[in-house]
Amino acid sequence: MSDVSPHTPGIHAGRLTNEELTENFSDLHPAYANHEAAVAADRCYFCHDAPCITACPTDIDIPLFIRQISTGMEAAAAKTIFDQNILGGMCARVCPTETLCEQACVREMAEGKPVEIGRLQRHATDTLMAAGVHPYARATATGKRVAVVGAGPAGLACAHRLAMKGHDVVIHEARPKPGGLNEYGIATYKTVGDFAAAEVDWLLQIGGIAIEYDSALGSAVTLDALRESNDAVFLGVGLGETNTLDFAEKTGVDDAVDFIEALRQADSFAEHPVGRQVVVIGGGMTAVDAAVQSKLLGAEHVTLAYRGPRARMKASDFEVDLAAQKGVRILTEASPVGVEGNGSLTGVAFEHATSGERFVIAADQCLMAIGQKLNGQALPALENGKIKVDDAGVTSLPGVWAGGDCASGGDDLTVTAVAEGRDAAEAMHKVLMA
Amino acid sequence: MADLTTDFLGIKSPNPFWLASAPPTDKEYNVRRAFDAGWGGVVWKTLGSEGPPVVNVNGPRYGAIYGADRRLLGLNNIELITDRPLAVNLDEITRVKKDYPDRAMIVSIMVPCEEQAWKDILPRVMDTGADGIELNFGCPHGMSERGMGAAVGQVPEYIQMVTEWCKQYYDRPVIVKLTPNITDVRYPARAANAGGADAVSLINTISSITSVNLDSMSPEPMIDGKGSHGGYCGPAVKPIAMNMVAEIARDAETRGLPISGIGGVTTWRDAAEFIALGCGTVQVCTAAMTYGFKIIDEMTAGLSQWMDEKGHKSIADFQGMAVPNVTDWQYLNLNYVTKARIDQEACIQCGRCYAACEDTSHQAISMSPDRVFEVIDEECVACNLCVDVCPVESCITMEELAPGTVDPRTGRVVEADYANWTTHPNNPGAQAAE
Numbered sequence: 001m002s003d004v005s006p007h008t009p010g011i012h013a014g015r016l017t018n019e020e021l022t023e024n025f026s027d028l029h030p031a032y033a034n035h036e037a038a039v040a041a042d043r044c045y046f047c048h049d050a051p052c053i054t055a056c057p058t059d060i061d062i063p064l065f066i067r068q069i070s071t072g073m074e075a076a077a078a079k080t081i082f083d084q085n086i087l088g089g090m091c092a093r094v095c096p097t098e099t100l101c102e103q104a105c106v107r108e109m110a111e112g113k114p115v116e117i118g119r120l121q122r123h124a125t126d127t128l129m130a131a132g133v134h135p136y137a138r139a140t141a142t143g144k145r146v147a148v149v150g151a152g153p154a155g156l157a158c159a160h161r162l163a164m165k166g167h168d169v170v171i172h173e174a175r176p177k178p179g180g181l182n183e184y185g186i187a188t189y190k191t192v193g194d195f196a197a198a199e200v201d202w203l204l205q206i207g208g209i210a211i212e213y214d215s216a217l218g219s220a221v222t223l224d225a226l227r228e229s230n231d232a233v234f235l236g237v238g239l240g241e242t243n244t245l246d247f248a249e250k251t252g253v254d255d256a257v258d259f260i261e262a263l264r265q266a267d268s269f270a271e272h273p274v275g276r277q278v279v280v281i282g283g284g285m286t287a288v289d290a291a292v293q294s295k296l297l298g299a300e301h302v303t304l305a306y307r308g309p310r311a312r313m314k315a316s317d318f319e320v321d322l323a324a325q326k327g328v329r330i331l332t333e334a335s336p337v338g339v340e341g342n343g344s345l346t347g348v349a350f351e352h353a354t355s356g357e358r359f360v361i362a363a364d365q366c367l368m369a370i371g372q373k374l375n376g377q378a379l380p381a382l383e384n385g386k387i388k389v390d391d392a393g394v395t396s397l398p399g400v401w402a403g404g405d406c407a408s409g410g411d412d413l414t415v416t417a418v419a420e421g422r423d424a425a426e427a428m429h430k431v432l433m434a
Numbered sequence: 435m436a437d438l439t440t441d442f443l444g445i446k447s448p449n450p451f452w453l454a455s456a457p458p459t460d461k462e463y464n465v466r467r468a469f470d471a472g473w474g475g476v477v478w479k480t481l482g483s484e485g486p487p488v489v490n491v492n493g494p495r496y497g498a499i500y501g502a503d504r505r506l507l508g509l510n511n512i513e514l515i516t517d518r519p520l521a522v523n524l525d526e527i528t529r530v531k532k533d534y535p536d537r538a539m540i541v542s543i544m545v546p547c548e549e550q551a552w553k554d555i556l557p558r559v560m561d562t563g564a565d566g567i568e569l570n571f572g573c574p575h576g577m578s579e580r581g582m583g584a585a586v587g588q589v590p591e592y593i594q595m596v597t598e599w600c601k602q603y604y605d606r607p608v609i610v611k612l613t614p615n616i617t618d619v620r621y622p623a624r625a626a627n628a629g630g631a632d633a634v635s636l637i638n639t640i641s642s643i644t645s646v647n648l649d650s651m652s653p654e655p656m657i658d659g660k661g662s663h664g665g666y667c668g669p670a671v672k673p674i675a676m677n678m679v680a681e682i683a684r685d686a687e688t689r690g691l692p693i694s695g696i697g698g699v700t701t702w703r704d705a706a707e708f709i710a711l712g713c714g715t716v717q718v719c720t721a722a723m724t725y726g727f728k729i730i731d732e733m734t735a736g737l738s739q740w741m742d743e744k745g746h747k748s749i750a751d752f753q754g755m756a757v758p759n760v761t762d763w764q765y766l767n768l769n770y771v772t773k774a775r776i777d778q779e780a781c782i783q784c785g786r787c788y789a790a791c792e793d794t795s796h797q798a799i800s801m802s803p804d805r806v807f808e809v810i811d812e813e814c815v816a817c818n819l820c821v822d823v824c825p826v827e828s829c830i831t832m833e834e835l836a837p838g839t840v841d842p843r844t845g846r847v848v849e850a851d852y853a854n855w856t857t858h859p860n861n862p863g864a865q866a867a868e
Contacts, residue, residue, distance in 0.1 A: 035504070042502040045825050048785030051805065110782040110826065 015298025078128035092122035152180020154404025155236030157421030174216035239372035252345030256369035275365025282369030283313035393424030436741030447474035454717035475538025494655035508670035566607035572638020590625035597629025639665025672698030683712030702736025
């Protein structure tokens with residue numbers, strides 16, 4: 001029995017028992033049993049020109065796949081999903097459905113209880129993936145070579161669609177594992193059982209896709225070289241650099257992205273350290289993921305501090321409610337102005353955004369989640385700090401397309417990255433075969 | 435408090451809810467439980483002649499179809515009449531009737547179509563003290579292959595003959611139970627009436643195959659790879675039963691003949707509807723087999739409350755009230771013109787009305803880009819399909835056009851006078867109005 005508890009000052013691992021940690025990090029939305037799925041599916045009205053389809057960035061035919069579930073055809077339902085979104089399994093887990101398909105569901109309007117589209121999607125995709133079936137085959141080889149930079153959602157979706165069309169794809173991934181944010185950047189309780197890795201394995205069954213790891217753009221490979229040796233290039237590099245505040249160096253001030261990543265890659269939750277009093281700075285999904293997981297690891301007090309009003313927080317209502325439900329204190333209109341402590345952090349100083357009042361929140365750990373930015377040189381032309389693309393993902397450089405978080409116009413959602421990768425692949429295919 | 439007591443053919447029961455002749459009424463144990471639960475009467479499961487009892491299959495006897503959440507909508511069975519010795523049944527009936535003198539006890543009988551067979555059994559039934567008998571001329575499976583049950587019920591001459599024997603050898607009420615497996619239920623009803631029946635009860639079960647097992651390619655319920663048609667009952671058959679009841683209630687020859695209504699009675703409302711169509715009692719089976727005897731509490735409480743709300747003091751107050759409103763198509767008022775009206779406040783924008791009307795009906799509903807659905811009066815024939823498919827109760831209603839207004843579809847002024855097909859100019863057989 002560890003002598004460390006949630007009350008122990010400082011940053012420590014093992015604040016909770018293994019049983020508590022296992023319980024805390026279990027599936028956020030557990031999978032349906034078959035009958036549950038049938039009952040949930042039956043609530044779908046099979047709307048005409050359904051609003052949920054319009055609300056889905058990948059345009060999944062939601063009423064059709066739900067109807068297929070209700071007739072016992074989960075595999076066909078999964079195919080309906082994957083036709084539009086090859087990462088439908090992950091999206092079923094991480095999509096903010098409450099602001100997308102489920103918000104548009106007519107039953108949300110009618111009763112405030114939408115059809116649980118996300119969980120139904122997971123039921124269908126899990127069933128097919130558990131059967132080990134990959135329902136797509138490659139078209140006749142075209143002899144064209146395409147380089148995809150980044151094995152995140154955009155790159156994987158692009159690569160899969162290209163491989164399906166018969167092109168040969170090499171993905172250059174900077175990290176040692178594929179998946180991008182699915183693998184490194186999402187809260188553990190949203191993707192239990194190493195789902196991100198399993199999904200990539202399943203996706204690669206299409207064939208025709210090779211992945212080169214530790215192959216970062218700008219160091220291991222250059223865009224010029226890729227353009228030289230390939231018929232087309234797709235950039236799905238994401239946002240590799242985090243924003244920082246210009247505070248004094250203190251032990252205990254960490255990057256939330258690193259915190260989430262380390263936890264995802266940890267062999268055991270019990271070995272992952274967390275502070276007694278944690279302050280997370282930011283208002284997006286990353287901030288919520290870091291705050292909630294700090295609490296789940298056993299931090300005694302967790303405060304999520306955002307500089308603007310509640311309405312401007314990028315995290316969805318569901319996410320913020322989840323944080324509150326887990327015991328995270330949500331503080332808005334709190335602008336961070338400095339950190340305190342002699343070597344080690346003891347508090348974070350804030351200024352109230354409207355009153356100007358200054359206050360300090362005691363903290364032994366501070367996690368920064370104030371956004372990420374594009375990292376790299378010799379890229380195509382930028383717009384607002386991201387690679388400028390048109391609707392088809394075309395960049396300023398001939399033969400180079402881009403999509404996902406690194407490209408302009410998106411909304412930093414996995415599902416949007418998938419849609420952009422897929423659509424870019426379709427556009428590239430047209431050009432390659434012209 | 436409404437008075438639910440029923441006097442049917444002089445047989446008194448505390449409420450109009452009887453259990454139909456079926457598995458729930460096969461034994462003293464079940465019937466005592468039913469009476470203790472509050473059922474008004476039972477029709478004891480059909481007795482056969484003296485001698486070795488019939489045997490049942492030793493595999494599944496029932497098959498089902500389901501609605502949402504596995505709600506049982508239709509049940510079919512291949513069980514035969516009682517498979518217990520005649521003397522055992524008669525002893526039990528005697529005992530139970532003695533202990534529950536205020537409940538209706540009817541004995542169902544099915545013996546061969548020979549006078550002696552009836553002459554033999556009727557005195558023994560009389561000795562039980564039961565209040566009356568019900569002639570099972572309806573069982574569609576098994577017994578009908580042996581010239582009994584539906585095989586008798588399908589030949590009006592046999593019905594009349596056997597009914598006459600029963601009236602000759604039995605001095606208490608004789609109820610003739612009719613099979614729906616005929617083309618026109620009025621003929622067997624007239625035959626029962628002509629034979630002196632005190633009442634008819636209907637419907638017995640409908641010949642049916644509930645499902646086909648697509649693995650074994652056998653009908654369900656399956657016995658060693660084979661299936662046989664069974665008798666269909668439950669909520670799904672209620673509309674068929676009510677039509678047959680109404681046909682008998684309004685037929686010139688059988689009008690006024692007491693009816694015990696059977697077929698899918700599941701709630702107080704079902705019972706009220708059967709009674710409004712002329713029934714003096716209702717018989718229940720599938721609902722009890724699905725939910726147990728306790729459902730009687732909802733039935734009696736619901737019927738009582740509704741009667742209070744409507745000011746009906748006794749069952750007789752509303753019995754048959756709907757019969758005068760059941761008519762032939764040719765007498766329906768063709769000057770009654772309605773239009774669908776969509777309550778935009780209640781509309782949840784699912785578009786099912788639009789899909790139904792646009793694809794399968796009269797293109798009389800418009801859809802705007804922002805999903806506002808409106809009726810096009812110029813096209814609306816008032817078919818009611820939109821009302822039926824709308825998931826929101828009372829969202830779409832039918833509004834009557836006032837006499838004197840112009841129907842935008844036909845351009846004709848709505849007439850105040852009643853006019854039907856018999857006098858319509860398009861009817862070659864129309865009689866000129868005098």
